[in-house]
Amino acid sequence: MSIHDDKPTILRELSHFDGGLVLDGHKDLSTGKPVQPMPAVKQYIVPLQQHIGAISEPLVKVGDRVLKGQMIGRPGDLVSAAVHSPVSGTVTAIEEHAVPHISGLPDLCIFIENDFKDEWVKREPLGDEYNNRSSHQLRNLIRDAGIVGLGGAAFPAAVKQTEMNVHTLILNGVECEPYITCDDMLMREQAEQVLAGADIIGHVIKAQECVIAIEDNKPEAIAAMQAAVERDGTGFFRVQAVPTIYPSGGEKQLIKILTGREVPKGRLPAELNVLVHNVATAHAIHRAVYHDEPLISRIATVTGQGIAQPQNIEVLVGTPVKDCVEFCGGYTPQADELIMGGPMMGFSLPSDDTPLVKASNCLLVMAKDEIHYQQQHMPCIRCGHCVEVCPARLLPQQLYWYASSKNNDRVQEFDLFDCIECGCCAYVCPSDIPLVQYYRAAKTVIRQQERERKASDLARQRHEAHQARLERQKREREERLRKKREMLKDKEKGGEKDSKKAAIAAAIARAQAKKAEARKAQAGATEDKTAETEQEQSQDNTEKPTNP
Amino acid sequence: MIFKRTPSPYIKQNISVQQMMFMVLYALVPGALASFYFFGWGVLFNLLVAITVCLASEAIILRLRGRDVRHSLSDGSALITACLLALALPSLAPWWLVAIASFFAIAVAKQLYGGLGFNPFNPAMVGYIVVMISFPLQMTLWTAPMGVDGGWPDFMTTFNWVFLGKLPYDTTIDSISMATPIDLLKTQLSQYHDVFETRNNPEFSALFGSLSGTGWQWVNLLYLAGGIWLVKKQVVDWRIPVAFLASLLFIANLFAVMDYSTNSSALFHAFSGGTMLAAFFIATDPITACSTPRGRWIYGAGIGALVYIIRSWGGYPDGIAFAVVLMNMAAPLIDYYTRPKVYGKQDH
Structure with missing residues (x-):
C-alpha cells in the first residue's frame, strides 16, 4: 500500500526519463x-463512446427535442462518462456511424439537428x-x-x-x-x-x-x-x-x-x-x-500543410470534421492524409465525415511532402536504435520478433503491455518497420484470448456449481425420505408413547429442510453475482490511460 | 473527401538501412587505401574477386528464393561482407580462396539462414574461418609491407600469381611473401626467443616498425579513425568497440606487466593484425551481436578476451574470426539475461 510520507514528492531539480526523442515542433x-x-453548424453527431470504459446508455429517442447541455447518454457503468447535447435541437437518428477510433469501426451515435435557438437546460452554477x-x-x-x-x-x-x-x-x-x-x-x-x-x-x-x-x-x-x-x-x-x-x-x-x-x-x-x-x-x-x-x-x-489556415478552434463536441476543416479555409491541394491526434500517436481517418469527440485534441492534415510514408520495410537488423529511445525501457526489436511470429507468451514475457505506443521506436527504425502497429495487433489478440479464456472458465465454473447443486438436492431428498420412513416406523412401533418425540423430530426435519432451501437459494444468487462481476471485470479490461 | 490510411508515426528520422550500410563502407575507405598502399595489388584483387562473387551469390540465391533481387542487393550488406572479407584475407591469397570464402559467407552463412537480419553468425567471419581451416598454408601469404625488403611485387607478378598461380622462373612464393608481425612473434616465442630479442633482431626490426608493425600500425590507425566517425554518426554502437578494446588492452597489459619477455605489449595488440577492423567493423555488426545495452558490453569484452587467448595460446596467428563467431553463438543467451528492467520495475 502507499505510504504517505511527509517528504516533498516533487524534486527541486528535475530528473529525466530513459530514451525519448528531440522532434521538430511545427507548433x-x-x-x-x-x-x-467555431460557429454552430446544422448537424451534430455525438458518439456514445468517447471515453475509456463502458459505453453510455442513450436517454433520448429519435424525434425528442433536446436542450443544449442536456444529458443524452448516462454513464453505462462505474468507469464511464455521460454525454450531453452540444446544441438545442431535435434527435434525428440514433445509429451506427463512423467515429474517430483507431480500429476504424463504426459506433453508436446520436444525431442532433441544430435549431439554432441555443436554448440551454436549466443551469445552477455552484x-x-x-x-x-x-x-x-x-x-x-x-x-x-x-x-x-x-x-x-x-x-x-x-x-x-x-x-x-x-x-x-x-x-x-x-x-x-x-x-x-x-x-x-x-x-x-x-x-x-x-x-x-x-x-x-x-x-x-x-x-x-x-x-x-x-x-x-x-x-x-x-x-x-x-x-x-x-x-x-x-x-x-x-x-x-x-x-x-x-x-x-x-x-x-x-x-x-x-x-x-x-x-x-x-x-x-x-x-x-x-x-x-x-x-x-x-x-x-x-x-x-x-x-x-x-x-x-x-x-x-x-493544422498541417494540408490545411489552408491552420489555427486553434473552440469547437462543440460532435461537430463533423469536414465542417472544422471548412472553417479553417479547407484543404490545400497538397492535402494527403487526415490524422486525428498528433503525428506520433495519432491515427488516420478514412473520411472527414466523422465527428470531433472529447479526446480530439488535434486534427492534422498532412501534405505529401511533410508526411512520411511507410515503404516496403526492410528486415530488422537489430541495430538497437529502438532500445535507446524507448521511454519504457523495452526491447522493441525483441517484441517485434515475437509479435510478428505470433509468440504470445514470449511477447508478454518481454512486457508488451508496458508499451505506451509513443512511436519512438518506429520513428528511429532504419528498416522502417511499423513497430507500434505490430504491438497494437498483438495486444488486441492477447486481450481477445484473455476474454475468451475468462468466458470459458466462467462457463466451466457455472457447470460445476450446477452439478454440485443437483447432487446436493438429491442427497437432501433422500435424507428427508429416510427420516420420514424412520418416523413412520417409530409410530407403528411405539404408538401413542412416542407421539411427542415424533412431533419434535418432525419439526426439526421441517426446519432443516427450510434451511437447506434457503441455503440453496442463497448459493444460486451468489453464483449469479460472481458471474456478473467477472463479466464486468472482463469489460473493464480495456487500456490503461496512456496520456501524452 | 476520402483519404488513405497508413499507420503512425507519420514523421520519421530519415536514415535507412541502406544509408547505414554505405556509411560503413565509406568509413572503411581510409584503412583500405592504407592497406593497398602497404600491401600492394593483391588487396585490390581480393576486393575485386570478393565483390564479384558476393554480389553474384547473393543475386543467384535471392532469385532461387524468389525474392526481390534488386531491392535486396541495393541494401549494401553484401558489399560490406565482401569488403570485410577482402581486407581480412592475406594480400597474396589465390583468387579461388577468396572466391570460396565469399561464396560461403553469402550463400551459406547469410542466405541459407534467411538473409539479411536472420543470420546468427557474421557471414564474413564464417567465410574466413572456412578457408582458414581448409587452406592454412595459403592463409599466411602476406606480402612484405611497403618499405620492408623491397616491399610488394609488381602488378604483373601479383596478377599472375593470384589468378594463374604462376611466378617468374627465378622466384618462389616464399621470396615474395613474409610472415606478419603477430605470426613471426608467435613462431619466435615458440622457439624460446623472447619478445625483446625478436623485436630487436636486426633481421626483423624493419617489419616491427615503430609501434606494432610497418604498415599494420597505419592500417589499424586509419580503421580506428573511420570507426570513430561511425560511432559519432551513431551508425555503430560505441559500447561494443569500447568494451572490446578495453578488455583486450586490459588483459594484454596484465600479462605484459606480469612477464614482458614472453608477452607483447597492449599497444602491440591494439594496432596489429585485424584488431581495429574487428573492433569497429566486424564485432559491431548488429545482426549477429547482442542487442541489449548491457549485453553489448559483455559481448565486446568477450571478443576482446577471446582474441587475446587465441592469439597468445591458440594454434592460429590471429583469433578475431573465431572470437567473433564464438561470441555470436553466445549472443542470444547474453541478450536473454541482460534484459533491461522496464519502467516501474526498478523500484521494487
Missing part, C-alpha cells in the same frame, strides 16, 4: 492567432460554494458533467480522482507531441480558469500543492501561467518548465521527470502520492463548477 504553424470560436461541498459531491458533479481526460486518453476524470493519499496534483501542460498547440493556447488565454479548475481538483483530492508542468518550448504559456500563479498568491501552485523531449507529456514519464521515481509496474501514480491531470481537463472542471456547463466543447488544433 508555430497554429499559434499565429487566438483561439477562434461557483465558490464548491469549497463547502464534500469530495464525493464534487466527484458526482464532475462525473455528471461527462468530464474525461482531455490529453488524449479520455479516461473519466472523476474515476481518477478517487485515488487516495495524493499530496501533489500535477497539472500536465507539457503537450510534447509535434503540431499540437491546443493546451498551449488554452494556457496563454485562460490561465486563471485553468488554475481555478486545478483548485477544485485539489479540493476534491485534498492535495497539498499543485505543480504545473510545461515544456520549455512554450515560453508564452509559461509566462501566462506564472503570472496567474502570482496573482493567485496562495502558494498552492508552482509552474515548472520541463525540457522539450518527446514523450515527456506521458503520465509516467512526467512523473519520473518531476519526482525522480517511477510508478511501480501495475500500480497507480497515487503510490507516489501524485495525481496527474491535463490542463484542459482542469479547465473543463472549472466550466462545470462555475458555469454548470458539461463537457460539450473543447479547444482543438486544426
